[in-house]
Amino acid sequence: MDTKGLRVEIKDADKGLVTAVFATYNKADSDSDVTLPGAFEDGAEMPISAYGHTSWEGALPPGKGRIRTTSKEAILEAEFFMDTAHGIDTFKTVQRLGKLGQWSYGYDATKFSYGEHEGKRVRFLEALKVHEVSPVLLGAGVNTRTLSAKSGAPGVAPRRGRALAPHDSEVTSRSWDGAKTIAGLADDLRPSELRTVFAWMDADADPEAKSSYRLAHHHGVGGPANVRACLMGIARLNDPAKGGIPDADRAGVYEHLAGHLRDADIEPPELRTQPGGSLKYAEEGHAVLAAVSAFVDRTAEVVALRALKGKGMAPRSAELLDWIDADLQRLKALLSTPLGVDDPSEAEIASLFARSVAQLNGM
Template sequence: MHKNLSRVQIKSADKGQVSAVFATFNVVDKDGDVTLPGAFEDGAEVLISSYQHTSWQGALPVGKGVIRTTDKEAILEGQFFMDTTAGRDTFEVVKQIGARQEWSYGFDVIDAESGMFDGQDVMLLKKLKTHEVSPVLVGAGVNTRTLAVKSQKEAARVNPATAYNAAIRPHETRVTTKRWNGAEVVAELPGDATIDDLRAVHAYVDPSKDPTQKTAYRFPHHHGVGGEANLRACLIGIAVLNGAKGDHGLSDPERKAVYDHLAQHLIDADRDVPELKAELGGALKYHEEAADVMARLDSLIERTSEVMALRRSKGKALAAPSIDLLEWIYEDTRTLRSLLDTPQEDAHREFARFIAANLTTGE
């Protein structure tokens, strides 16, 4: 049997590795089936079929991989056969189709039964034997997607063994260095934003919270759904992981996984990536200290906006001592700017702006 799955998000690369969600659990798919957690064997080996399952008709397989499962989905971690023409061609097609690419898998039913789900008569798939996963033209799945295809550079810089149970996997996108205000970005997300929309903006979702709610997400760094990744936000996020705002509340694997996500955007922009400190409160290099200050200032701006909005609602103004502090901070930032205002630094800054503009426009 074949089950077709839709919705992909691809990351351009040249190594031939692919990571794709090929099944989601506890949802009714277009075939009227509900795949239950435990239906797939975690770690089971599978083949990647040639396009449209044609390996069943004699075409050579184009890759192989293993199945990884979470409590919500099944994931193919695969490798295309890049030393074969069929493997390279299929991988290139998958890469070029990008977000429109759909996937399907071929399987035997080991255990299933008829039942009810959300008021519908369905077939409950309890245990499956998956033989292959294939890119196809039309799919039937719910919330499935290609997570990533990895380049050699990414494989060298990002540890593939990192746990992504709560952090969102690294991906490739356009980047920018323009002004960043995370609170504004999140506030502007529509009230009916989907889980995919929210995941597209953030680097972490709290597994203990409702993933349909904005409050479940942390480390925003994209300018809206489909927007560029902001390099300032990525640096702020890494500074937070290093303790700029105190205890971040993440486990060590989650902290590393969020770091990998944010670091990947900096790597793609050929920017230096601050080190992830072994412990909070460690000594900082100069550029790490600057990022730390930027993170604290970002937090202060967000807090100031909240305080001022609250005081205005009560017909009050910000207290004079607080206004003095903000004025002094502003004066100190102007002093920093004056340190950069030399002919040589002006030239460097203009060159940096030129590079940033090209990164933003993709030219």
């Protein structure tokens, strides 16, 4: 979900009506976005969110709005619910703040492309789904008619908890290197670009920092979602001690990752409501895959740090890696041998694989 700012003007104070030009077409804003004519649905209705987009967190919407478009701009026609206390209070606050207060709107870019505009690389917004508009404390202005910086303090963009909203994407099952993918992301990416790579963000952290996001599963900005990364992400959700995702956000993150798997015609593993209990064969394999991937990333960090000091891997750590490699080779041999009546079951193979990385927590 992205937000854009807008300037609001009081149209009829008695009825709680406001009108605002909130988007001017073919102008690059401070997010390096260019909104194209036709991006908004003329006549589309949406709720007005409680102050600071807090209706996403359960606060009652104080009003509703409708989009009216022209050949050059998009206009919001909004109405506060003046027969409710929260509608009156919000309208009066907006009215008294005047130019000190701002508005923003939450949207999903359903169609966009990248290109050059006036010598700069921009994202062309071709179609937008506006979910809500909201009065906010702060918006950075681009000109007298349009405000197009992210609204409010860092990290308070509209959200479903802290889980990033599900979205359509191409899907691939090719190899996945999460650490390399994250390292390859430019340091100057906009939050809207970072949100196309991850499934969760820390709303209290800097939205422009890669470290504020978790569970990368896309191959770069706007890239395809990776099936392996999605499966590993769900495995981490099912292990709260390792997942690092707050309980309140687990379901939202799960739906994000599961949606990509369904797009690939893969039935997603269940989201476990409580930790513990036996795992199905595939679930155990996903957990092992996640553990191995995390351990490989950690090993790469250790190797790089020791190389900076002119050292190699410590003998005990190198021996442990050899043990893990030996068990993986044993697994490979099992899988390459046709199974007979007396051969180990799939569950036993999975358990063997799991035991081969059970020492990871001790590293």
